[in-house]
Amino acid sequence: MSSDQTAATDKLRAAILGGQYLPGERLVEAQLCERLGVSRFNVRAAISELAADGLVKVERNRGAHVRKVSIDEAVEITEVRMVLEGLVAARAATRVTDEQASELDEIGLLMRRAVNAGEFRRYSDLNSRLHGLIRGIAGHGTADGIIETLRGQLVRHQFMLSLHPGRPAISLPQHERIIQAIRERDPKAAEHAMRDHIASVIEALRDMDAGETG
């Protein structure tokens, strides 16, 4: 039986990730009690859990608010993701099975089709699926957990990025290189390809910022 606590945590997490609470917005415990339909005790537990995830920030006697992630922080976070996913890609290259290799290939094919057809949303989904599959192949629990946590902190920025015109055209060949390196069971190449890919995401993040403020 799953407790109210985990349910409340999941609901609140989904609400924040779904944009129902904007960055900087204050989270009042009493309000959340009604919103989530649980007691204050559970609300507090949920908040402290999400605080550990870096999704909210709590200040003593001043309550909790949705954490605001600046562009600089977003870049830092993505830098960390870059090296971690590089590690994971390298490990995936040493452990991939033939069956998994085919699956990678298929995702690559679907990605190319999606780009050609201009189906951005579909491409974005395939992107998540690809990165997820690679992490599954690697089976690196520690890196995995951290990557997942970091991803949560970036939903907003990632989302904006996915709407950036021209991104797919840039990232598609990068993805294909990653897939190829893993299929060839070449850890160094896989790490390199993954890092190049995410480095280009960082560049795009920075450009996006310049575009907004300039």
Next chain:
Amino acid sequence: MSSDQTAATDKLRAAILGGQYLPGERLVEAQLCERLGVSRFNVRAAISELAADGLVKVERNRGAHVRKVSIDEAVEITEVRMVLEGLVAARAATRVTDEQASELDEIGLLMRRAVNAGEFRRYSDLNSRLHGLIRGIAGHGTADGIIETLRGQLVRHQFMLSLHPGRPAISLPQHERIIQAIRERDPKAAEHAMRDHIASVIEALRDMDAGETG
């Protein structure tokens, strides 16, 4: 004013890191109340905080116990540290000031002296200081926080490793290469040197395991 809560958390963290609670040992809330001199409320808060740090594990309705870190996990954690500290070293190389460069140099000198004099404990302290200084130079908050968290999970293994005979002789030249690369403001070399260094730590961890079980 600092609350009982943070005080209790710090005390408990110190107790676990100091080895006063062994891995796997159960943490009974009532006992901790006496031990820490605070109410159960604060004990719970402390436990949930340390759970987020990965130092303890809580199972619903079954209480909390000190997390046991297997050798495999220790290797995983150190792999993550390897890439993160590599990132940090590279960044340090791009930001180091002349003053900081001298400080690095001095630590390197002291390390060499400590090794020659057979002062292991001193060497180990200098080691922490070096890695800390590099992280300070880099100023990468995100990577920093994660590294710090991971380090906490490994205290026991790290400790055993620091007693390993012959380690200083191996790691000293590695440290010197790291220092040199940062002083020369060569990010790639710094990252490479740092990764080589921590890769050798991983090897040592694995050997240690083989030595224990074989």
Next chain:
DNA sequence: CTCGACATTATTGTCAACAATTCAGTGGCT
């Protein structure tokens, strides 16, 4: 009108009592 002291309110922090759950030990049954 502006500023600062004071009162009020909204919100979070803490507690002690109670409910629910797990776990170990007991005793009856086959």
Next chain:
DNA sequence: AGCCACTGAATTGTTGACAATAATGTCGAG
């Protein structure tokens, strides 16, 4: 003996009330 249901102690989960704190509003002096 082996097994199952049961009991009771130990432990954790949860609640609602209250205390402490910060935010807000009010009023008078200058």
